[in-house]
Amino acid sequence: MLTKTARATANGCALFVFASPVLAAQETYPNKPVRIIVPVTPGGGGDITSRAVAQKLNEAWRQQIIVDNRPGAGGIVGLDILARSAPDGYTFALGGIGPLAVNQSLHSKLPYDPLKDFSPITRAVSALNVLVVHPSVPVNSVKDLIAYAKANPVNFGSSGAGRADHLAGELFNLMAGVRMQHVPYKGGAPAMVDLVAGNLQLIFATVSTAATHMKSGRIRTIAVTAAKRVSLFPDLPTVAESGVPGFAVDNWYSFVAPAGVPRPILAKLHGEINRVLGLSDVKDRLQPLGIVPFPSESPEDFRRYIASEIEKYAKLVKAAGLKAD
Template sequence: MRRFAHFVRPWLPSHRCRSSFSGSTKMIRRFILKFAAAFLALFAAGGAACADDYPSRPITLVAPFPPGGALDLIARALAQKLQEQWGQTVVVDNRSGAAGIIGTTQVARSAPDGYTILLGATTTHGINPSLYKSLQYDAVADFEPVSLVATIPHLLVVNPGLPVHTFGDFVKLAKEKTLPFGSAGIGSPHHLAGEMLKSQLHLNLQHIPYKGSAPAMTAVMSGETAFMSVEVTAASQYIKAGKMRPIAVAAAKRLPTIDVPTFAEVGLPGFEVTAWYAIFAPKGTPRPIVDKLSQALAKAVHAKDVQTRFASLDATPVGSTPDELRRYVDSEIKRWAQAVKAANVSMD
C-alpha cells in the first residue's frame, strides 16, 4: 500500500501548503488506502477463482532428464495420479540435456498459470546454482516451490574384490593408498559426495568422471575404480548379484532393503547425500493454484499404488507443503555450495 502513496506523492500539496490542505491530504490518503485494499482483495479473489477452475485443460509436466531414469519414472507415476484426480491429461515432457538446464529453463520462462510445471531435482535446484556461474535460470527467484515429492539416498559401494567390509576398512585403505572413484560427470552428486569424503576425512581419492552413472558403476564392478557414491535405485540389483559391496548409506535412517549402517553410525554425522525430487511452477503462479497442486501431490504420493511404485525405486514419498520445500531448497543450495567449493569445480 505504501507504493500507492509513493506514486501519488508528487501530486500532493507542497510542504508550504500542507497546513492549508491538511484535510484534503488526509482524504486523499484515505482514498488511496481504500483503493489499495480493494485492489488487493480483487487480486486475491481472482486467484481463488482461477484455482476453482484449475485445471481446465491439459498440464505439461517437464522432466529435465532422459526417459527411463528414476526422475522420469517418478514423473510418470505422479502424472497418472494427478490425471485420475482431476480428469485432465497430464503429459510428461522429457526435455533433457545440460545437467537438466534445458528443461528447467523452459519451465522458468513459461506462463505462470500452472499448466507447465517441473519435476526438479538435486542437480537442477541444489547443485547447479553453485556449479554454473552463468546459469540461465535462478533456482529460487524463477520458481514457485510446490512440493517435495520423494527422496532416494546414496550408498557408498566398493568393488567386492577390495579388502573393505566396513567403513573403517575403507578409511584405512584410502589413507594408505590412492583410491580412484567414478561419477556420472564433473559436478554430479556422485562426484561431490566423493569430494566431501576426501575433504572431511583427508583421504587419498582420485576422481574419474564418466558419461553417466551406468558406466561409472560398470567401472566399479570391473575394478577400474575402487568405489563410488550412487543412488540406491541404481545400485540395488548389482548389490544383490554380488557385483558391488555396500558399505554405508548416506541417509538419516537405515534402509529397509539393504542392511548397512548410516554414516552417522560409523562416525561421520551429518553426511547425507540424497537424490531428491520436487515439483516447481514458474514464478508468479497464483498461490491458490500452487496450494491446489501441492495438496493433490500430497494425496498422490501417499496413494497405495504410488507408494508401491516408489518402493520399487527405493524412494521415500514425502508430499511437503510449498513453504517446507522453499526452506529445503535454501538449505540444499547452501550445503552443495560448500561441496562445490571444496571440490574446486566450475562448469563455466
C-alpha cells in the first residue's frame, strides 16, 4: 500500500503530466493558423480593421491569419459561431457595439450571452460615422432633413440591426420627431452600394465605407454623429449643433474570443493586438478612414466596458420601442 507521501508524489506527477501539454501549448502559441471571424461583409470599417490586424499578426507570428467573413443578422451569425468554437485562442472574432452591446436588448432570444459566452480581448478602435444622403434628396443640412422627413417617406440603410448606423437612425427618429424606415444590410458596403444607386435616401455611415463616394460627390455629406467636431472634417458640423441638441452616437470595434481561453493566451492576444493598433503604419492606414485606436487597458477593463454599454443601449432600445424580431 502506498504511503501518504508516495500517493501525494504520484498524484503530483500525474497532475504534472496532465498539465504539461497544456502549459506547453500556451508557451508555444500560436503554432498553427489562427482564424478571425468577421461578422460583416468585406469592405466596411470592421473588415478593414480586422485585415490590418491580421496582416501584422501574420508578420509577427509567422503563422497564417485567416479572415473569415460570416455576415448575417446584425453580427449574430458570426458571434454564434465564435461562441461554439474551441477556447484555445485559435479562433477569435471582431466584436462591436451591435453584437456585444445592443443585440441583447434588441432580440428576445439571442443564441449567446455577450458577458458569459465570450472572453473579451480588447476594445480596439473607435470608428467615426457621418450622415450622408443621395444627391437626389433635396437637403443640405440636418434641419433640411428633418423638414423633408416630416413631409416625405424616407428610408435609411445600415450595416445590420443593432449596429451603430442603425442606432444613429433610430436615435435621430426619436430626437428629431421623424419616422424614417430602417433597411438593414449584411454590412456597410452593400448598404453603400444601394445608397449610391439611389435605392436608399441616407445612411449614418462609417467614414471607411463612405470616403470614396464622399470624395467623388456621388453622395452628399451632411454632418458627423460624434458629440464634437472632429479634426478629420473640421468644417463638417455635428448632428447635435445642426438641429438635434444632445445627439451623439459613438461606434467601436473590438476583439473577443470564446469563453474559457487560458489567461496567458488571452493576455498575449490583448498585448499583441494593442501593439499592432499603435503601429504608425497601421494608424496611417486607418485614421484617414475615421478609425482611431481605442484600446482597453486589460481584458477585465473591456468586460466592464461591455457591461456598461449593454446598460446604456438597453435604455435607448426601450425608449425607441425597438425590436428586431
